[in-house]
Each structure stands twice: as C-alpha cells, then as structure tokens.
Amino acid sequence: MAEVNATDGWEPKIIAIVCNWCTYAGADLAGISRIQYPPNVRIVRLPCTGRINPFYVMKALQEGADGVLVSGCHPGECHYLTGNYHARRKFAMLKRYLSYVGMEPDRTNFTWCSASEGERFAKVIKGVTEKVRALGPAKKLVKTL
Amino acid sequence: MENVEKKIREEAKKLLADKKVDVVVGYERGTLPLTATPVFITEPDDADRLVYDATCVQNLAKYVHDILSAHKEAQKKVKPEDKKKKVVGVVARGCTSRSLVIQLQERQYGRDDLVVLGVPCNGYIDGKKMGIALAGEEILDGSLTGEGVAVKTSAGEKKIALNDVLADNCLTCRFNNPVISDLMAGDNAPAKAFDREYEKVDAFEQLSTEERWAYFTKEMGKCIRCYACRNACPSCYCKVCFVEQSMPQFVGLSADHTDTQLFQLLRTFHMVGRCVDCGSCISVCPMGVDLRNFLKKLDKDALELFENRAGAKMEDVPPLSTYKENDKEDFIYNP
Numbered sequence: 001m002a003e004v005n006a007t008d009g010w011e012p013k014i015i016a017i018v019c020n021w022c023t024y025a026g027a028d029l030a031g032i033s034r035i036q037y038p039p040n041v042r043i044v045r046l047p048c049t050g051r052i053n054p055f056y057v058m059k060a061l062q063e064g065a066d067g068v069l070v071s072g073c074h075p076g077e078c079h080y081l082t083g084n085y086h087a088r089r090k091f092a093m094l095k096r097y098l099s100y101v102g103m104e105p106d107r108t109n110f111t112w113c114s115a116s117e118g119e120r121f122a123k124v125i126k127g128v129t130e131k132v133r134a135l136g137p138a139k140k141l142v143k144t145l
Numbered sequence: 146m147e148n149v150e151k152k153i154r155e156e157a158k159k160l161l162a163d164k165k166v167d168v169v170v171g172y173e174r175g176t177l178p179l180t181a182t183p184v185f186i187t188e189p190d191d192a193d194r195l196v197y198d199a200t201c202v203q204n205l206a207k208y209v210h211d212i213l214s215a216h217k218e219a220q221k222k223v224k225p226e227d228k229k230k231k232v233v234g235v236v237a238r239g240c241t242s243r244s245l246v247i248q249l250q251e252r253q254y255g256r257d258d259l260v261v262l263g264v265p266c267n268g269y270i271d272g273k274k275m276g277i278a279l280a281g282e283e284i285l286d287g288s289l290t291g292e293g294v295a296v297k298t299s300a301g302e303k304k305i306a307l308n309d310v311l312a313d314n315c316l317t318c319r320f321n322n323p324v325i326s327d328l329m330a331g332d333n334a335p336a337k338a339f340d341r342e343y344e345k346v347d348a349f350e351q352l353s354t355e356e357r358w359a360y361f362t363k364e365m366g367k368c369i370r371c372y373a374c375r376n377a378c379p380s381c382y383c384k385v386c387f388v389e390q391s392m393p394q395f396v397g398l399s400a401d402h403t404d405t406q407l408f409q410l411l412r413t414f415h416m417v418g419r420c421v422d423c424g425s426c427i428s429v430c431p432m433g434v435d436l437r438n439f440l441k442k443l444d445k446d447a448l449e450l451f452e453n454r455a456g457a458k459m460e461d462v463p464p465l466s467t468y469k470e471n472d473k474e475d476f477i478y479n480p
C-alpha cells in the first residue's frame with residue numbers, strides 16, 4: 001500500500017472501529033437509506049467504545065491503514081452507561097500522544113454517531129476520507145517487512 | 146544523609162526484631178565504587194548493611210510488588226489454617242512512595258502488608274551523566290562530599306558538583322519527600338525545581354511534526370528490545386505482558402523499525418496516570434533511549450486533562466478508571 005503513489009489512483013484505506021449499538025447501526029441505516037459515502041472505509045465492530053483498546057488504533061496504523069476512525073454512542077447514550085466516557089479519556093490522551101511523537105493528527109479521528117444518524121455517518125466518512133486523502137499515503141509507523 | 150542512614154538502620158533493626166515486618170527492602174553498597182544495589186534484610190543484625198545516599202537509584206516499589214505477589218501465589222497452595230501473612234518494610238523516598246500508592250490503588254496488596262520507612266530525598270546520580278563528566282574514564286574510587294562527588298579515575302582525581310550529575314527527573318522532582326509513610330527517617334528534604342518539570346516537553350511540543358517524528362524514530366531506533374525498562378518499572382507487573390503475548394501477537398519481533406516503535410508507543414501509553422518519573426527505566430536502559438521525553442508528555446496531559454498526578458494521593462482514582470461527564474472533548478470530529 002505504501003508503494004502506491006498519491007498521484008496514480010491511490011485511494012485512502014480507513015479503518016473504522018465502531019460500537020455495535022450506535023455507529024454500526026448508523027452505518028446500516030446509511031446503507032438502507034441509500035446515502036452515498038466513500039467506499040474507503042473498512043468497519044470493525046466492537047460491543048462498545050469502552051472495549052476499544054487504544055492499541056487497536058496504533059496497530060491498524062502499523063498494519064497499513066492510512067487513517068483510523070473510532071466512533072461510538074454519544075455521551076450519555078452508551079449501552080453500558082459509561083463505556084464511552086472512559087473511552088473519551090483514553091482517546092483524548094492517545095490523540096495528543098500520537099501527534100506529540102510526530103504522527104499526523106488527522107490520521108486518527110474520533111467521533112460520536114448514533115443509530116439514527118445515517119446522514120451523519122456518511123458525512124463523517126466523507127470528511128475523514130478527505131482529510132486522509134489530503135495527507136497522502138501513510139508513511140509513518142507503517143510496517144514494510 | 147548520614148543521620149538518615151543511621152535512622153534507617155535503627156528502625157529496620159527494630160521492625161525486624163519486633164517481628165513487625167518479615168523483610169526490609171532497602172539499598173546496600175554496590176560492588177563498584179559509587180553504586181548501591183537493592184537488598185533484602187531479614188535478620189535484625191544485617192540492618193547495618195543498609196545505606197542511603199545519592200547512589201541509590203532503583204525504585205524499590207518494584208521489589209515490594211514482586212515479594213508480595215510471589216507470596217500471594219505461594220499461599221494459594223497452603224491450607225487455610227496454615228496461611229501466613231507477610232509484611233514488607235520498604236525504604237521509600239518520594240517516587241517510591243508514589244509507586245506504592247499506585248500499586249495500592251490498583252489493589253495489588255493491602256496497606257497492612259506494608260510498612261513504609263520514609264526517607265527524604267535530594268536526588269540520585271545519573272550514571273550516564275557521570276560517564277560524560279568523566280569522558281568515559283572508569284571510576285576507580287569515589288565518595289560523596291555534601292554538595293559534590295570526589296572521583297578517582299586513571300586520569301587522576303576530579304571533583305564534580307552534585308547538581309551536574311543528578312538525574313533529570315531528580316532535578317525537577319515535585320515529590321522528593323514521601324507521600325505516604327509509617328515512619329520517617331529524617332526531616333523533609335528541601336524542594337527541587339519542580340516548576341520546571343515540563344520544560345523539556347514544552348520545548349519539544351514547539352518543534353515541527355517532522356522534527357518530532359525524526360527524534361522519536363531516532364531514539365526508538367536505538368532500542369534493542371531487551372525489556373530492561375519494563376522489568377525495572379514498578380508499574381509494569383502484568384503476569385503476561387503484551388510484548389510476550391503471542392495469541393494474538395500484539396507487537397511483532399521483526400527487524401522492521403516500526404515493531405520497536407509500536408512496542409514503545411504501547412508500553413509508554415500503559416503508563417498514563419501510572420508513571421511517577423522515578424527514572425528507573427532510563428537508568429537501566431543500556432542504549433540510552435530518551436524515554437522520559439515521552440513519558441513526561443503523558444504525565445503532563447493527564448494533569449492538563451484530568452488534574453491527575455500519578456500516585457500523589459491515596460484517595461485519587463487512577464485517571465483512566467474514572468471520568469467526568471464534562472471531560473474535554475475538543476478532539477472529537479464534528480463535521
């Protein structure tokens with residue numbers, strides 16, 4: 001993936017790690033409602049953002065994702081009550097930390113998106129895809145061996 | 146510090162003689178000049194081996210955890226009526242006491258398994274700074290003289306100001322006196338320049354993204370994955386560390402640089418709200434990797450975002466084990 005040049009038909013690959021109860025259903029809704037969004041996203045479903053280990057984000061980046069998106073229930077709406085509040089703390093730290101070591105901040109993204117927000121899901125995917133496209137293919141932390 | 150040393154020996158002797166503790170974890174003279182090494186004293190008569198000065202480097206909370214968890218494991222095989230309690234006495238300065246607090250907060254053992262022999266601290270000598278000050282000459286003999294160190298090398302004798310060789314974390318330490326203690330050996334030590342603790346992180350933040358990445362990769366490029374840093378860390382006590390996990394394997398072991406970078410990102414990130422800046426990892430690193438620049442950033446952010454200073458207070462809840470409804474969320478993407 002790294003060897004594909006930004007100019008010759010490179011398409012960003014984005015890993016979306018999402019909560020089963022909201023964003024995943026939101027993606028479903030977007031599909032059912034035939035709302036168009038870029039096909040660059042690969043969805044990984046977990047039971048709750050509280051279950052998303054920050055390592056998954058870093059691992060995805062190492063394995064060749066050009067961008068990562070983590071999305072869960074809006075604050076106050078977590079199926080397990082507090083999973084997303086805990087996740088918010090972890091990812092606030094992670095986002096700052098990855099920028100600090102010199103990774104491009106726009107490669108890691110966090111958002112909330114509920115089951116009824118099909119429109120918003122499409123908008124988020126569009127937005128993240130554009131941000132990552134602007135950065136070009138990931139070079140940092142990408143495993144080549 | 147002489148009086149502190151005397152007091153430690155007295156108290157340790159008493160604790161052991163009165164059977165208040167089973168073992169005292171402290172420091173004794175090392176085999177090389179100007180070094181000290183951790184020691185486990187079980188007999189009152191051996192208490193005189195204890196020393197305490199600027200050559201004492203390692204964070205002893207590591208050993209407290211090792212002893213108590215090994216004991217807990219062993220007791221599992223013992224009949225209920227034969228179960229024994231083990232109490233550990235530990236010589237603890239500021240950072241050691243904070244690590245004890247963290248282990249207590251993480252419910253690794255009970256407060257009654259521990260007798261904390263608090264000591265005031267003025268900082269320890271950084272071996273790598275010493276090496277630079279002596280241009281790599283081997284130390285043949287040495288002694289501490291109040292504000293300085295007198296060293297003999299094959300190139301002759303040299304006097305070095307203590308402040309020139311104290312570890313970076315000691316120079317800007319905020320908690321150089323114990324945050325918990327049952328006994329105190331000596332009066333509190335004078336404050337260090339803690340208002341400058343984030344100076345380096347602040348400066349690093351000002352660099353460009355590319356400069357930061359270049360520094361990160363340069364530093365991590367030195368790492369040989371010996372895991373000495375993890376083994377020395379009092380907050381690294383997982384039975385199975387992610388680095389050894391193979392099903393599934395979190396971090397690869399190939400020669401690809403990103404494997405090492407990922408290892409370091411993951412390990413340092415494990416230290417959110419758990420790193421007390423004792424410098425143990427740095428002191429044992431054979432390659433001189435600048436781990437502190439990265440760990441200190443996590444410390445700074447945890448303070449900025451969650452008002453947390455790792456292990457500073459018994460009543461605190463670890464920052465990632467709690468939340469506030471109004472935690473900052475300016476990093477959330479909102480198209």
Ligand code: SF4
Nearest residue numbers: 381382383386387415
């Ligand atoms: S690096 Fe992490 S997983 Fe390994 S021992 Fe330390 S805290 Fe545990």
Ligand code: SF4
Nearest residue numbers: 368369371372374430
């Ligand atoms: S002690 Fe140093 S060389 Fe060894 S694993 Fe840690 S950072 Fe790498």
Ligand code: FES
Nearest residue numbers: 019048072078079
């Ligand atoms: S259930 Fe959706 S974030 Fe917890």
